[in-house]
Amino acid sequence: MxxxxxxxxxxxxxxxxxxxxxxxxxxxxxxxxxxxxxxxxxxxxxxxxxxxxxxxxxxxxxxxxxxxxxxxxxxxxxxxxxxxxxxxxxxxxxxxxxxxxxxxxxEGSRLSTAREYAGFKIRLGAKLIDGVIIWVVQMAFALLIGVLWLRDVSSGQTSIAIVAQILIMVSQVLVGAIYTCWFLVKFGATPGKMACRLKVITPEAESVSLGRALGRHFAEMLSGMILLIGYIMAAFDEEKRALHDRICNTRVVRA
Ligand SMILES: [Zn+2]
Known part of the structure; x- marks a missing residue:
């Protein structure tokens, strides 16, 4: 017909x-x-x-x-x-x-549509590298704030101690967010992911925007909750998406 x-x-x-x-x-x-x-x-x-x-x-x-x-x-x-x-x-x-x-x-020539999703283990490796870098930078900030402010605690000014604690917490959140988003938007991958030859992309294979990178960073905190179930989801997903990839519609692929 x-x-x-x-x-x-x-x-x-x-x-x-x-x-x-x-x-x-x-x-x-x-x-x-x-x-x-x-x-x-x-x-x-x-x-x-x-x-x-x-x-x-x-x-x-x-x-x-x-x-x-x-x-x-x-x-x-x-x-x-x-x-x-x-x-x-x-x-x-x-x-x-x-x-x-x-x-x-x-021979390494790949189809333009070919896309290799990165598995749980390699992503964990990238995560560890980023974790160490972020931790070092956070410690540097904490030390700096400590040296500048916290010594006043000995003179009995507890309010300054509290301010310093809050500053340290804020700096730690900012360090993580800025590190992740800046590298994702600029290079499509954080240094840990670059070292593991991974890239974060949209389903259309474009690099992520600042908004999406920021959303993904905070969504990732959800993945870290409840025994890392959000991360482990990647191991059972056809496109190896973790919870934060699902929320933000991103994929992690081999670069
Ligand atoms: Zn054929």
Whole structure:
């Protein structure tokens, strides 16, 4: 049954199944393109229609289902049944292209879409490095404040001691936030992450904005609560997202 679709606000079609898939393959029909064919109550986006399972009771429909279980190889562009293909980072690779594909991967040329999410252990390593650096800077501030203010405690001025304590606490929060956000926005990674060759990105592979970096920094405190469950979540997530990555919609990838 022929399809109709909308392009630049204009109704196009009718086109046959095969042509429709071809249009989808070259991007003329995107997953968001509105499509319709006889028997459908409303226009729907192509992704929804293409994702629908087709009942395989009658032979004609079974054939259609088969057509929808096909995809295009990201390397040679030919169409294959899904079960004959390998899925890598969201892209399909056919059996014939597989050896060459992996050879290139090994040689270090990666697909533009390829993205390697950083696992729990390497992130923990990066965290430890950052932790030590932040701790050293925080101690330096605390010492400075202590030397300048706290010695007055011996003269019995407890109010100054309290002010100094508050100053130290504030400086510690600021040191952590400024360190994390400045490096994330400027370089996409804190020194600990740089050392481990990691990067924090948005789902669109862009570097994070100041607002998102700041939000992420404070959301990370949640991850640190309740036995680090927020961090451990990364180990069980398909995209290795920790709780703060989920909250702020960020990903940590290998740079
Ligand atoms: Zn191929």
């Amino acid at each position: 022929p399809w109709h679709y909308v392009e630049n606000g204009q109704r196009k079609g009718p086109v046959e199944d095969a042509e429709m898939r071809q249009l989808a393959a070259v991007g003329a029909v995107s997953p968001e393109t509105l499509v319709w064919r006889q028997g459908m109550a409303n226009w729907q986006v192509y992704a929804e229609v293409a994702a629908q399972p087709f009942p395989s009771t009658n032979p004609h429909q079974a054939k259609t289902a088969e057509a929808f279980n096909r995809a295009y190889c990201s390397q040679c562009g030919r169409s294959f049944a899904l079960e004959d293909m390998l899925r890598f980072e969201g892209a399909y690779v056919c059996a014939a292209c597989k050896p060459a594909f992996f050879q290139r991967l090994k």
